[in-house]
Amino acid sequence: MSSGLPIRPDCQVARELLVERIGSAGNLLASPREFHCSACQVWFERSLAQARALNALPRRIAELHSLDGLVVAELNAGCRQERAAAALTSLERVDAPCELDLLVSEYLGRAVHEAPRELDQRVAKEISAGAGLRAERQVSALERLAAPAALDAIVGRALTQSARPHGLPLRRWIAVAATLFVVVGAASLVRQAGLGKPKPSEFRVVHTHSVASLDPFTRSLLSGVTGGAIELAAQNRGTAR
Amino acid sequence: MKFACYTLLVFTALFAACERVDVPANKTSGSQGLEGESASQFGAPPATQSLFQRIANSRQVTTFQGVRRVELFVDEGAVQHHSVLRERVSADGHGAFAIESLELIEPPMSNSQHALFIALQSLRQGMNWRYRDFSIHDVGLFLQNYRVTDTGVLDVVAGHPVIELLVERVDQSGSLYTLLVDSATGLVLKAHEESQEHVLISEMCYESLELAPDLSGVVWHQELNNEEPLPAIGPLTATVGFEPLVARALPAGFQLLERTSVIEPLNNSKWVKATFTDGVENLFFLHGGPIVGDNGIKSGVPEIEADLVEVTVAAPWTVARGNLRTQRVIALGKVSEADLLHLLRSALE
Numbered sequence: 001m002s003s004g005l006p007i008r009p010d011c012q013v014a015r016e017l018l019v020e021r022i023g024s025a026g027n028l029l030a031s032p033r034e035f036h037c038s039a040c041q042v043w044f045e046r047s048l049a050q051a052r053a054l055n056a057l058p059r060r061i062a063e064l065h066s067l068d069g070l071v072v073a074e075l076n077a078g079c080r081q082e083r084a085a086a087a088l089t090s091l092e093r094v095d096a097p098c099e100l101d102l103l104v105s106e107y108l109g110r111a112v113h114e115a116p117r118e119l120d121q122r123v124a125k126e127i128s129a130g131a132g133l134r135a136e137r138q139v140s141a142l143e144r145l146a147a148p149a150a151l152d153a154i155v156g157r158a159l160t161q162s163a164r165p166h167g168l169p170l171r172r173w174i175a176v177a178a179t180l181f182v183v184v185g186a187a188s189l190v191r192q193a194g195l196g197k198p199k200p201s202e203f204r205v206v207h208t209h210s211v212a213s214l215d216p217f218t219r220s221l222l223s224g225v226t227g228g229a230i231e232l233a234a235q236n237r238g239t240a241r
Numbered sequence: 242m243k244f245a246c247y248t249l250l251v252f253t254a255l256f257a258a259c260e261r262v263d264v265p266a267n268k269t270s271g272s273q274g275l276e277g278e279s280a281s282q283f284g285a286p287p288a289t290q291s292l293f294q295r296i297a298n299s300r301q302v303t304t305f306q307g308v309r310r311v312e313l314f315v316d317e318g319a320v321q322h323h324s325v326l327r328e329r330v331s332a333d334g335h336g337a338f339a340i341e342s343l344e345l346i347e348p349p350m351s352n353s354q355h356a357l358f359i360a361l362q363s364l365r366q367g368m369n370w371r372y373r374d375f376s377i378h379d380v381g382l383f384l385q386n387y388r389v390t391d392t393g394v395l396d397v398v399a400g401h402p403v404i405e406l407l408v409e410r411v412d413q414s415g416s417l418y419t420l421l422v423d424s425a426t427g428l429v430l431k432a433h434e435e436s437q438e439h440v441l442i443s444e445m446c447y448e449s450l451e452l453a454p455d456l457s458g459v460v461w462h463q464e465l466n467n468e469e470p471l472p473a474i475g476p477l478t479a480t481v482g483f484e485p486l487v488a489r490a491l492p493a494g495f496q497l498l499e500r501t502s503v504i505e506p507l508n509n510s511k512w513v514k515a516t517f518t519d520g521v522e523n524l525f526f527l528h529g530g531p532i533v534g535d536n537g538i539k540s541g542v543p544e545i546e547a548d549l550v551e552v553t554v555a556a557p558w559t560v561a562r563g564n565l566r567t568q569r570v571i572a573l574g575k576v577s578e579a580d581l582l583h584l585l586r587s588a589l590e
Contacts, residue, residue, distance in 0.1 A: 081465060082360055089460045124474040128487075203548040203565055205582065209318035211555050215539045217505045218562055218571055221525070222555065224368030225573070229313040230555060231358060232348060233322040
């Protein structure tokens with residue numbers, strides 16, 4: 001597919017000079033004495049006609065103002081980025097001075113010992129866990145104290161007195177197990193339904209079926225990660241896979 | 242009574258095991274077991290390790306230039322979009338690169354639209370290089386989350402002998418990749434991506450490739466979006482003006498890759514972009530700080546209100562964004578809507 005730009009660089013230069021002869025109102029400021037070539041002449045006449053036609057269009061200033069933001073958004077803040085890119089790409093590569101190379105080499109040559117990534121992660125976890133983790137660590141580090149012998153003796157006597165000669169009958173065990181099963185099952189249902197626990201950061205969710213509703217910033221992000229496919233999607237609706 | 246207690250414990254453990262488990266962002270990468278699994282499927286562990294490392298580093302350390310064809314599919318609701326373009330890729334072997342879009346083959350469009358698209362592609366070459374093209378962003382996470390199978394197929398792409406690798410996540414989620422890799426350099430010369438349902442998502446194939454070419458005429462990519470690296474952890478108020486929210490519940494296998502700040506060009510407001518990866522895929526969580534004036538996230542229909550998230554699916558990508566608790570947040574990735582919403586909730590807790 002042709003890009004529409006002149007193939008020959010000299011044509012491009014000639015046409016850029018010709019454009020300066022067309023006024024902002026679409027009028028001819030000064031007729032060129034001669035043209036670079038016949039193609040340039042045809043191009044100039046067509047451009048002049050287009051400029052006049054565009055200038056003759058009714059202006060709807062109020063609506064244009066409201067469209068400014070959308071146009072800027074669509075073109076990534078106007079043509080600034082394109083102009084910036086063009087300006088940057090036209091720059092010649094400047095080699096770094098030898099002194100800078102030496103400094104960089106010296107800097108890179110130093111033994112830079114960064115903390116391992118896992119250490120960073122552990123520190124982040126420690127910080128994010130708050131006081132809970134430290135309290136848990138302190139409690140677990142406490143020395144376990146043995147109960148006094150007198151207390152052991154009292155507990156032993158009490159257990160001996162309360163001990164029954166026979167354990168619970170089988171049907172009692174079955175009843176306990178069934179009760180537990182029902183309780184745990186109900187608890188799990190409540191848990192899975194999201195009841196019984198605080199709602200974490202609730203918000204409403206709506207769905208859109210078109211990327212056209214995305215704001216310019218999100219759209220540019222999505223365009224970047226999809227390789228521009230999102231931009232093309234707007235002009236490629238309905239193409240069957 | 243002990244029996245009853247044990248029964249209760251067993252039931253509790255069983256139900257807890259069925260519950261969703263959040264993967265913390267700071268989980269250690271490089272599980273030895275999974276590394277062994279990947280390695281054993283590939284064949285020789287030492288060679289496997291070095292091959293994956295070569296693939297991960299290949300674009301940074303190889304001097305090359307080639308022309309490739311890129312085919313992309315995006316599903317927007319029930320509508321499927323297809324685009325094909327050709328581009329010239331150059332790399333100097335020291336980190337500099339350029340992706341020059343040569344032509345858009347599909348869809349057909351007018352000359353002016355074509356020229357505009359090509360111009361915008363030049364602005365997107367950084368994101369294409371980092372996020373669109375297949376690459377291994379973290380070898381440890383890749384070995385932990387992915388299974389690689391060497392099919393034994395030997396082929397030639399752009400005049401270079403390649404081996405064929407099948408790459409898929411061990412939990413059988415996400416995309417399935419078929420890669421043709423130049424084992425000498427680690428360059429991926431052909432990448433075929435499809436969904437778990439075997440629907441084609443993208444395909445890239447080099448038509449020509451020259452190693453160590455003359456690159457004197459290449460216009461290298463320059464950063465244009467003012468993206469600045471930030472510390473992975475720690476407070477950022479002094480740097481960006483607000484304390485960024487932290488996504489604590491990530492989809493399985495993802496970990497934080499980097500944090501950066503980016504500027505929204507429309508209102509010059511600053512966002513903190515957290516990039517997560519599972520080794521191959523990227524997931525983004527952006528926090529734009531509190532809404533100031535009229536810089537809240539705008540939408541089409543309906544307008545995004547307070548505490549409302551708008552979800553847009555452009556499969557395989559999903560985007561969730563909203564103004565939550567007066568904070569601007571965006572999450573996007575090749576993950577499910579549920580994963581993105583879970584991530585957003587975790588950031589607000």
